[in-house]
Ligand SMILES: [Zn+2]
């Protein structure tokens with residue numbers, strides 16, 4: 001498989017001199033299978049450039065678009081995705097949807113193209129577009145196996161594990177470690193009563209984190225949400241739904257992951273600050289006996305072969 005990053009920024013696009021090197025577009029990853037299959041993970045603003053690139057390929061391949069979740073920074077490029085306007089193009093959109101009992105994935109995609117927000121409606125797109133709401137599941141595209149798992153984010157969010165010919169990549173989408181929200185307010189000195197109250201929650205949290213480690217286990221490439229430094233996360237970003245490099249490192253080690261690409265870069269982080277973050281993560285990795293070169297920053301336009 002060939003992985004290409006079209007958007008690596010979290011939350012909001014940040015063009016400008018400070019982000020030229022790693023890129024300012026929001027989440028979009030292209031996975032090209034060994035037989036030319038076209039899988040797209042998220043359609044943030046980076047998907048605009050991918051769409052232009054795809055439209056130049058003749059013919060445009062069938063596009064399998066998987067959405068981690070429907071926050072803006074993961075779907076906002078869709079109305080600008082050129083293949084949507086090319087008759088005969090096939091686009092299958094799959095992803096989770098909150099409040100699934102009252103709205104479908106298609107409803108959510110149509111909402112962002114309502115005329116209050118955008119001049120062209122979803123019905124005017126001339127490609128053949130289908131929508132499927134996903135939960136945790138397994139599916140196949142040719143000989144590519146795809147497994148999904150819910151991640152920890154303030155909205156239903158799926159990670160994707162993609163395997164072809166014995167090679168595996170995992171994309172977490174937005175995610176932070178599970179933790180016991182009750183103990184955030186728990187007194188420093190615990191007592192037997194607290195343990196009785198919080199004991200089961202601790203176990204549930206531990207099991208949920210273990211489930212994530214199992215999901216990423218043995219991946220040849222893990223593309224992981226790493227929006228924060230450990231300090232930012234600890235002091236002011238907990239429960240915002242994103243991770244810091246120390247927990248990424250822990251998952252890499254526990255899941256025996258071969259290579260890790262940090263992504264969903266914070267919009268406030270300049271190229272220079274991103275490289276400082278990487279240097280800290282690599283130094284910590286080296287201390288743990290991990291090869292620092294196995295950790296990289298996702299970079300707009302960058303490619304990794306898995
Ligand atoms: Zn995001």
Ligand SMILES: [Zn+2]
Pocket residue numbers: 069071153174241
């Ligand atoms: Zn999000």
